[in-house]
Amino acid sequence: MELVAAKCPSCGAGIQVPNNKDFAFCTFCGSNVKVRESVIMKSDVDTDNLVALGNVELQAKDYNEAMDYFTRVLEADGKNHNAWLGKGKATIRKSKSELKLYEEAFVYFRNASDHCPEPGREDLINGIIEEYNGKEFFTAHIEFLDKLVKLRPDKKFLLLLISRIDSVETDMQKSGNKLTPVKEAIRTDALTLLKEHYPQDYEKYLRDIEKWRNARNDQSANNEIIEFEKKKKALFSGKRFLGDLFTTSLLNIIITGIIIMLFDSFDISVTEGSGRFVIIFFVLAVFTNFAVFMNKRRELKRLKENLSLTKNPFKNMTQ
Numbered sequence: 001m002e003l004v005a006a007k008c009p010s011c012g013a014g015i016q017v018p019n020n021k022d023f024a025f026c027t028f029c030g031s032n033v034k035v036r037e038s039v040i041m042k043s044d045v046d047t048d049n050l051v052a053l054g055n056v057e058l059q060a061k062d063y064n065e066a067m068d069y070f071t072r073v074l075e076a077d078g079k080n081h082n083a084w085l086g087k088g089k090a091t092i093r094k095s096k097s098e099l100k101l102y103e104e105a106f107v108y109f110r111n112a113s114d115h116c117p118e119p120g121r122e123d124l125i126n127g128i129i130e131e132y133n134g135k136e137f138f139t140a141h142i143e144f145l146d147k148l149v150k151l152r153p154d155k156k157f158l159l160l161l162i163s164r165i166d167s168v169e170t171d172m173q174k175s176g177n178k179l180t181p182v183k184e185a186i187r188t189d190a191l192t193l194l195k196e197h198y199p200q201d202y203e204k205y206l207r208d209i210e211k212w213r214n215a216r217n218d219q220s221a222n223n224e225i226i227e228f229e230k231k232k233k234a235l236f237s238g239k240r241f242l243g244d245l246f247t248t249s250l251l252n253i254i255i256t257g258i259i260i261m262l263f264d265s266f267d268i269s270v271t272e273g274s275g276r277f278v279i280i281f282f283v284l285a286v287f288t289n290f291a292v293f294m295n296k297r298r299e300l301k302r303l304k305e306n307l308s309l310t311k312n313p314f315k316n317m318t319q
Helices: 035-043 047-059 063-076 081-093 099-115 118-132 139-151 155-174 181-197 199-235 238-265 274-311
Strands: 003-007 014-018 023-025 032-034
Touching: 014 023, 047 063, 047 081, 063 081, 081 099, 081 118, 099 118, 099 139, 118 139, 139 155, 139 181, 155 181, 155 199, 181 199, 199 274, 238 274
Parallel strands: none
Antiparallel strands: 003 014, 023 032
């Protein structure tokens, strides 16, 4: 069963009636409506005049009034592309950056495009794209921009879409995440359209993105070098030296006392008095300080290796 736009003969209200029945019920006044008669009455609506009035209200920026006129036209003729176009314009012009209104207007514009005769369709689509010029688009609009560029691959919106996805990817990389497959696919499609329709801009984009990546890598390498120098300085700083000296000295005193106790337990004769303590402590100090020195060398080597891998992450793979 298909519903068609009609007009109630009793109250004049716009209604929808089934085209396979003789009578229908008016939900406004409650009267029985003869389907054929109501459709004929509805066909008497001057749709061209209503569209013209709607366009006047558009110019006056009274978008709600314009919507009423275009809606009345569509109640009489659901395939009137000018009315669908007018509804889309009224919706998009009263929006700021609300995604919901962008989407709603796009539905109206698509209906206008679908019902527009072929000779004027290209101009209509150009007008639709123009309606979105000057509007704000953020990362939340990526999926919508994808639909817009597929309606017509406008250069401005293609580059805007690609830049928004690049921005999302940069933010995700900072937190160690990757771009979602959906957004990756959208960017691939956008780059394909850019290459096909605007090859010079496509080549410029590739050069710019390469420069940006190199600059980012250079900055990252500089940060790594600065961090390496800080750690190296801290490793051989006076504060670190005094800390190591205190720790090893305390450890050596404890171990020296334990060794002297063991010597006494087994009646092992070594130099008597404080001389015995000094000799043992000195020997331990030589070994422990040598161990500390070698440990610092190993730590410095590890820092250098990490810095080398930062500059060339594929070093291990080529060795």
